[in-house]
Amino acid sequence: MKWPIFFILLISGSLVHAQKFSFPKLLTQSDKVTNLVPKNWKVLDSAYGDLNHDKQQDLALILEYHQAVDEDRAYGNYEIELIRETQKPRMLVAYFKIGNKYRLALQNNDFILRSEEGGKMGEPLKGLSIEANKLSLSFEGGNEWRWKLNYQFEYLQKQWNLVTANNVYYNKDSGEMVDKQYDFVDRTIKTVVGSIFKRNISNETEEDILVFSQPRTLSDFKKPWTWEVTKDNYL
Template sequence: MKIKLILFFLLCHTAIYAQPFIFPELPASGKSLASLTPSNWKVIDSVYGDLNNDNIKDMAFVVEFYRPVKESRAYGDNDTELITEVQKPRILAIYFKKSTNGAYRLATQNNNFMLRSEEGGAMGDPLRPMHIQANQLLLSFEGGGNWRWKLNYSFKYLDKDWQLVQANNLAYHSGSGEMNDKRYDFINKTRKVVTGTMNDSTLKDNIFDQPLTIKTLRTFNSFKKPWTWEIKKDEFL
């Protein structure tokens, strides 16, 4: 009888674990970060600053689920989900504040863009602290092994949507310092490439600019996660 009960509970646990994970809907408004954090989730990063150019500090934060679950994550392009991983889901939340003493109101919830703790390679968790500068939300990630990468994305609230306005993709060798840094300005449609070695004072001699041919700006809705936008053939951001 005891063995049957153990098997029953194991089967129930397996069935629950196999169910598609459902992300919670974050509160529409709240007075504090604690009041906006759903049960079984913890805040792993937060930042305050003006994001909608009204001189009032808004808030962005990232929460992580308390345990690993199965997630299908896009890999290599923006459309096809090619890999299923067991990892802790993450949510990026952005809240506007209408007045200094008022409540925070949900501006966007994104369940896909933030890299998970297992997506940084040998360097571990790729998430780096967020920043708010010039009404832009800066998201940063870093990972790799001997060859390492840094990805930075600047999103700005334009035309009632979160548009990617700047980004850079830096690759460098941890031993030799050899590096290649691609810097994108999506507003002015330019692409700058910097090559050389890390901390090289002569980098100004290794810079060239190119026009950037893109039709529309990417947003959180059209940019599923890092590494899934093929800017040009074999060049991913």
């Protein structure tokens, strides 16, 4: 009689170990901000501002889970390049303020870089803000060669479109720099090459037409560095 019990326990333990982490389903609305944060999650950053052009103070949050779990994260093409990492999951969340209630407008489980994804610089998350009806996110990381990524999303036609972005790649010692500034509304890309220490003195600037087939949204833009906007240029 001991063997069946042993195998049941063994199988049960294996199933628990193999169980994949599931992101919570957030409250669709609440009149209290404290109710919007699910159990075992904490607020890393927050911002208030008008996101849907109704002159109300909407709310954006970056949430982090309380413990590290196994996650499949994207590098390059999200369809074929997944790397399993053990880290604390994060979510980007936005609520529209309608009357006296906050109503869920966005839950993205992929786009926010995790704490281990900044290289030797450590935490890559550098900022969340709402300005001029746009949701802005900033990241930074690297080692000797470092990078800065800035994104602005706007709620248009019931989706969160990427409207501008900025990608700076530089050497912390020499100051050698390439700064690419993308405008997906005017469809332009400005490239600044030179030194991060002498930005307005001897740097060279070139502006080109930005060609892309479809705008990126937060529903299909899985993670920073996964969109090859133009050849060898990633965001």
